Amino acid sequence: MGLISRARCDRTPAWPRLQALYASAGKNLDLRDAFAADAQRFEAFSQQAPHVFADLSKNRIDQATEQLLLELARECGLEQHRDAMFAGAHINSTEDRAVKHFLLRSPAAPGMSGDLAQVHATLDAMLGYAEEVRADAAITDIVNIGIGGSDLGPQMAVLALAEYAIGGKRFHFVSNVDGEELAEVLARLRPQNTLFLIASKTFTTAETMTNAQSAKSWFEAGGGKDVSRHFAALTSNVSGAKDFGITTTLGFWDWVGGRYSLWSAIGLPIAIAIGAQGFRDFLAGAHAMDEHFREAPLAQNLPVRLGLLDVWYRNFHCFASRSIAPYSSALRRLPAYLQQLEMESNGKRVDAQGQPLPFDTSPVLWGEPGTNGQHAYFQMLHQGTAVVPVEFIAVRKPMSGLKGHHDKLLANVLAQAQALMVGKTDEGGHKNFPGNRPSTFLLLDELSPASLGALLALQEHRVFVSGAIWGINSFDQWGVELGKVLAKDIEPRLKSGDVGGLDASTAGLLQRLR
Ligand code: F6P
Numbered sequence: 001m002g003l004i005s006r007a008r009c010d011r012t013p014a015w016p017r018l019q020a021l022y023a024s025a026g027k028n029l030d031l032r033d034a035f036a037a038d039a040q041r042f043e044a045f046s047q048q049a050p051h052v053f054a055d056l057s058k059n060r061i062d063q064a065t066e067q068l069l070l071e072l073a074r075e076c077g078l079e080q081h082r083d084a085m086f087a088g089a090h091i092n093s094t095e096d097r098a099v100k101h102f103l104l105r106s107p108a109a110p111g112m113s114g115d116l117a118q119v120h121a122t123l124d125a126m127l128g129y130a131e132e133v134r135a136d137a138a139i140t141d142i143v144n145i146g147i148g149g150s151d152l153g154p155q156m157a158v159l160a161l162a163e164y165a166i167g168g169k170r171f172h173f174v175s176n177v178d179g180e181e182l183a184e185v186l187a188r189l190r191p192q193n194t195l196f197l198i199a200s201k202t203f204t205t206a207e208t209m210t211n212a213q214s215a216k217s218w219f220e221a222g223g224g225k226d227v228s229r230h231f232a233a234l235t236s237n238v239s240g241a242k243d244f245g246i247t248t249t250l251g252f253w254d255w256v257g258g259r260y261s262l263w264s265a266i267g268l269p270i271a272i273a274i275g276a277q278g279f280r281d282f283l284a285g286a287h288a289m290d291e292h293f294r295e296a297p298l299a300q301n302l303p304v305r306l307g308l309l310d311v312w313y314r315n316f317h318c319f320a321s322r323s324i325a326p327y328s329s330a331l332r333r334l335p336a337y338l339q340q341l342e343m344e345s346n347g348k349r350v351d352a353q354g355q356p357l358p359f360d361t362s363p364v365l366w367g368e369p370g371t372n373g374q375h376a377y378f379q380m381l382h383q384g385t386a387v388v389p390v391e392f393i394a395v396r397k398p399m400s401g402l403k404g405h406h407d408k409l410l411a412n413v414l415a416q417a418q419a420l421m422v423g424k425t426d427e428g429g430h431k432n433f434p435g436n437r438p439s440t441f442l443l444l445d446e447l448s449p450a451s452l453g454a455l456l457a458l459q460e461h462r463v464f465v466s467g468a469i470w471g472i473n474s475f476d477q478w479g480v481e482l483g484k485v486l487a488k489d490i491e492p493r494l495k496s497g498d499v500g501g502l503d504a505s506t507a508g509l510l511q512r513l514r
Contacts, residue, residue: 008351008471009311010359012075018068022316029060031421031436049302050288051454055441058421059309059389060317069308070298072469078304081468086294088115092257092475093352099475100253101260101460102290105283105453115253122265126250127279129232130271134166139195143185144269145211146199147175150234152340153262153456154199154269156333157282160452163330163399165273173269174215177207182214191224198233199266201258203240206484212244234265257475259340260460278449285453293461303458306440307465313389313438314466315359323381324367326393327413330447334393335367338459345463345474352473361470367391371412382420382433390439392417393455397446417441 009015035041035057045057061069073079085091088098100115108120133139144154155173158165165171172185196215200208216231224230232248233241236256241249250265262270263283271279293303313319322342324335346362367373370392381388394413398406416439423435442458444451467474490510493499497514499507 006077006081006352006468006471007075009072009076009315009469012072014068014072014075018065018072018312018316021065021068025062026060026065026312026316029062031058031060031438032423034062047300047302047305049292049296049454049458051285051444051451052289052302052458053443053445054302054306055443056305056309058417059438059440060436061309061312065312066299066305066308069312070304072311073298073304073308073465076469076471078465078468079298082293082464085464088255092473094473094476094478097475098255099257099260100255101257101263102287102457104252104256104263105287105290105457107284107287115255118253122251123283126265126268127271127276129248129250130268130279131276133195133272134169134275137168138193140168140193141170141172141189142195142197142269142272143172143174143189143215144197144199145174145182145208145215146197146234146266147205147207148340148344149258149261150199150201150205150208150266151175152333152337153259154267156331156337157262157267157270157452157456158273159333160328160330160447161270161274161278161282161449163447164275164278164449166275169272171269171273174211175207177210179214182211186215186218191219191222191230194219194224194230196231197268198231198235198241198244198246199268200234201236201252201256201261201266203233203235203237203244206487209244216245232268234268258477259344262456274449282449282453285448285450285455286457287453288450289454289457289461293457303461304465306458306462307469309440310363310462310466311469314361314363317387318360319363319387319389320360321364321366321386321388323373323377323388323390324365324393325370325373325390325413325416326367327370327409328393328395328399328447329369330399331393332369335365335369337456339365341459342463344477344480346467346470346472347479348467348470348472348474351471357470357472359470361466361472370416371409374412374416378416381437387437390417390420390437391442392439393442393444395444395447399447413441 042057046055085099088100090096091099103115103119106116151173158171174182174185198212219230227245228247231246233246234250235241236252236254238249238251252264256264298304324338326334342365343362348361350356381390392413420437420439421435423433425432464474493510494514499510
């Protein structure tokens with residue numbers, strides 16, 4: 001399918017109009033005045049999407065800004081670009097690939113064929129395997145060896161859904177090539193009770209291959225025999241896994257990007273933890289958000305509204321970062337997961353045609369769960385010189401049965417969002433809070449497989465939206481290549497001491513590290 005030509009945001013009529021709106025009104029919009037002037041502001045800037053309620057009212061936007069941002073979206077061909085993704089066009093143009101992770105959560109259809117049939121055949125096999133592992137009492141420890149998208153998603157989700165997880169099984173995630181990490185995990189395990197999942201889309205990633213090799217050596221040295229029972233590969237490179245000596249393989253496809261892969265076989269640790277039905281609920285929650293993104297009018301389309309707000313903040317207010325604050329200990333790895341999703345997707349300096357961009361793209365994403373962050377960096381959020389939009393995520397139903405904790409947690413998340421906005425100006429100097437600091441509030445009724453699925457699909461699509469407006473390819477990651485190549489050149493030099501051709505700093509450090 002051919003690619004639809006997209007208008008880059010800075011070449012649309014809406015762009016200079018947004019610049020003018022920012023200069024005349026946007027720059028000085030004060031949230032306190034906006035709430036005072038409009039009793040309906042909360043209703044106007046909040047909405048329910050599948051499993052996620054979002055309050056955008058504490059953001060520096062008004063009706064005129066949202067309208068003009070929606071015009072920008074239309075002029076950039078956002079809807080056509082979205083539809084092209086859902087139609088299977090090769091929108092990952094630099095790798096000439098389709099982008100179809102949404103298909104992994106599409107329900108089975110009668111008489112289905114092609115990719116959807118393959119997706120469901122693989123899903124059924126994967127969930128069957130997950131149930132076998134769950135029923136295998138001898139397997140007490142599951143070690144996922146993978147990095148980036150083959151680690152962050154499954155790790156985050158297994159932690160997030162711990163309440164739903166089967167008892168009697170421990171999950172470990174090893175990603176770093178620093179042997180410390182693997183050694184520390186292996187020291188607590190026995191080969192006969194361990195299942196290693198070697199998770200790598202390419203099955204060539206240096207860290208994962210090194211850790212997998214060491215895990216296999218440890219297994220064999222410890223008397224482990226049945227590799228097919230104790231090792232499984234989750235990969236799109238089935239022959240690579242076979243060459244490594246793994247016969248139990250669950251595959252996926254090149255149209256699933258690494259950071260979008262937890263819905264595929266890469267999600268096996270999640271399926272083992274929460275079971276086949278739980279995993280199907282997780283997919284169904286994400287699918288509900290896909291349908292919302294595909295069908296809701298732009299003005300009530302939550303991923304669209306969030307993505308446009310991201311553009312407004314990055315390119316007009318020039319806010320350089322966004323802080324993620326999940327007020328849920330179970331979501332403690334969500335900031336790291338979102339970091340890869342946003343920054344590997346949209347951390348680009350050229351457009352889809354390879355032309356340098358005259359405007360900024362991905363913000364820096366960072367954060368920690370609340371209330372912990374309050375006692376660390378929230379000082380800067382309230383009184384620092386830079387304005388950092390915060391994305392609060394709260395869950396209405398408590399996860400733990402411990403009395404009194406959840407109301408305290410919810411009181412804190414409400415108070416922080418309130419304090420950022422209202423500030424406190426009756427005392428001067430050090431005790432002054434300027435206020436007018438923006439935040440978005442995402443609210444889940446409960447943290448369940450379905451609501452987590454919807455929350456993650458929401459985040460995927462909002463990243464799609466800002467990437468589409470910026471006219472970039474959000475689905476490649478060439479920026480990770482150079483360091484990999486240079487590390488290959490440097491590794492033997494650590495042994496030989498050869499510093500020929502290196503810059504003086506790298507040479508000097510290498511000599512000290514030998
Ligand atoms: O180096 C970056 C990257 O390619 C990510 O995009 C990916 O999620 C990660 O490495 C792991 O890749 P793989 O699953 O192929 O081992």
